[in-house]
Amino acid sequence: MDMDKEQRQADFDHCERIIKKHSKIFYYAFSQLPSEKAKAVYAIYAFCRTADECADGSQSSKKKVQLLRQLKKELDLFNEHEELDKPLWRALRHVFNTYDMDIGPFYDQLTGQSMDLTFTPPKTMEELERYSYYVAGSVGLMLVPVIASGSSAELHSSVISLGVAMQITNILRDIGEDYREKNRIYLPEDGLTHVHYSHHDLHNGTINENFIELWEKLAARAESLYSKFLFNIELLDPDSRIPVYLSAHVYRGILDAVRNNGYQCLTKRNYVTKAKMAQINAAANNAFGLREGDAFTVEK
Known part of the structure; x- marks a missing residue:
């Protein structure tokens, strides 16, 4: 060399x-x-x-x-x-x-x-998604030339959707950590007002129906963006589809991890288990028709 x-x-x-x-x-x-x-x-x-x-x-x-x-x-x-x-x-x-x-x-x-x-808290979901584009959707655009030989407006829109979905997922996972360690609340202010969930409730670590309603509203938006991206995953190069599929599904799995822990994202760190990652890996191999000997593995 x-x-x-x-x-x-x-x-x-x-x-x-x-x-x-x-x-x-x-x-x-x-x-x-x-x-x-x-x-x-x-x-x-x-x-x-x-x-x-x-x-x-x-x-x-x-x-x-x-x-x-x-x-x-x-x-x-x-x-x-x-x-x-x-x-x-x-x-x-x-x-x-x-x-x-x-x-x-x-x-x-x-x-x-x-x-x-x-930092100023986002007033609306639109403001949150604008911020999410800059910190995460931009990353999707950086990756496009590497993972997709062809380029189109549809592809660019899809990878931005994936980045925004991942950022919303980060926010929903890290609500407590962002508040305690950074004094930041990324939940839209109009959403907090609508469900009658106050900063005092957040300070006290309250998880109630109001909190869950807002959390699920943001999660639903993230999941729709994941679906938008995955619908267009064929726009990526064949050798890039499984890795990006894995990153999207594992990140999406964080949302279910929070749900499975009773929405405890104020004092608990939620993550996707190795068992769940193995399931996602198997689904990816199945979705793209890899033979057993060619399949990607969790250990790699």
């Missing part, structure tokens, strides 16, 4: 460690892509994780603003082909050289993270 290949491998290994540490679901799913595509996803994830840590780290608000501005400057340099000599940017340069990438969603991701820095 020549020095350039060794450096490139080291850069992608760096990105792989980031996704493996911070998102077991995405790593589980996307590690099953062909190697080159998997590496591209790892690099894209590493960028998004870096942006997320600028806004959600333990630093002061002033420091977070500085970090996000610095990342924006580094992205500007990258866009001008003058990127810093760092593993993330070297890996992303290889991705941009390999695939027909669009820089726009990367800037949208930074816009989403800046919305967290100046």
